[in-house]
Amino acid sequence: MRASLLQIDVNPHESVADRRVRVAELVRAQSGSDLVVLPELWPTGAFAYEEFEANAESAADGPTAEAMAAAARGAGVWLHAGSVVERAEDGTLYNTALVFGPDGGLRRTYRKIHRFGFDQGEAVMMGGGQEVATVRLPDAVAGLATCYDLRFPELFRRLTDEGAGLFVICAGWPARRREHWTLLTRARAVENQAYVLACCSTGTHGGVPQAGHSLVVDPWGEVRGEAGDGEQILTVDLDPAKIAKTREDFPVLRDRVL
Numbered sequence: 001m002r003a004s005l006l007q008i009d010v011n012p013h014e015s016v017a018d019r020r021v022r023v024a025e026l027v028r029a030q031s032g033s034d035l036v037v038l039p040e041l042w043p044t045g046a047f048a049y050e051e052f053e054a055n056a057e058s059a060a061d062g063p064t065a066e067a068m069a070a071a072a073r074g075a076g077v078w079l080h081a082g083s084v085v086e087r088a089e090d091g092t093l094y095n096t097a098l099v100f101g102p103d104g105g106l107r108r109t110y111r112k113i114h115r116f117g118f119d120q121g122e123a124v125m126m127g128g129g130q131e132v133a134t135v136r137l138p139d140a141v142a143g144l145a146t147c148y149d150l151r152f153p154e155l156f157r158r159l160t161d162e163g164a165g166l167f168v169i170c171a172g173w174p175a176r177r178r179e180h181w182t183l184l185t186r187a188r189a190v191e192n193q194a195y196v197l198a199c200c201s202t203g204t205h206g207g208v209p210q211a212g213h214s215l216v217v218d219p220w221g222e223v224r225g226e227a228g229d230g231e232q233i234l235t236v237d238l239d240p241a242k243i244a245k246t247r248e249d250f251p252v253l254r255d256r257v258l
């Protein structure tokens, strides 16, 4: 299973519309991959709070959903299209991740459960998701999480209990906490014996320099690929059989007591 993480440069010098066109072209170019992953809130920037209202859109048929559906179909890939600022029917904003199948159909949405900001920014501007989300890919069940969710191991254990052997995490993680990013992605992989595909943005938006360093970690906790600081496509071949094999050979999940 070939996965390509598109570590997109998100900065205010490029308009949302231009970035959408550019990212769609990048996705279309990934036709040899099985799964393509984009960062959190790449149209606006995860910290560009002043852009949220003006760029809020429908998760089903807004401009980003339509462009990403066409790009997934064009490339014939599964696409975790990162997240968008969703405006729900009642007007509430959500940080919502979108997953498309190779036919361009929207297969899953996930509203970020843990909102970042400690009474500011996303934490007050957006509603919190209430449901965990998994999606069945051809060779594994993927559990979805978004950025700050990474700090909450109980979410990943719930996803594991729902059958996930691979976590896809879109993020706009700040550079100043990059050590946490690397440590926590590996921890989630080791404790759940699962692949972690963690795609972060790069550049600076909302005045917050981004970490980059998107990662693919295997179920043994080994880093199989890591991007650098700038915009980059990180392509890694995964072995989904390794999920069951790791869980059989070293069956810690069976020893859970609580």
Ligand SMILES: NC(=O)CCC(=O)C(=O)O
Pocket (backbone or CB within 6 Å): 040, 046, 115, 116, 146, 147, 148, 149, 151, 171, 172, 173, 174, 177
């Ligand atoms: N966009 C986010 O969720 C940022 C999370 C973050 O900065 C952190 O957990 O640290």
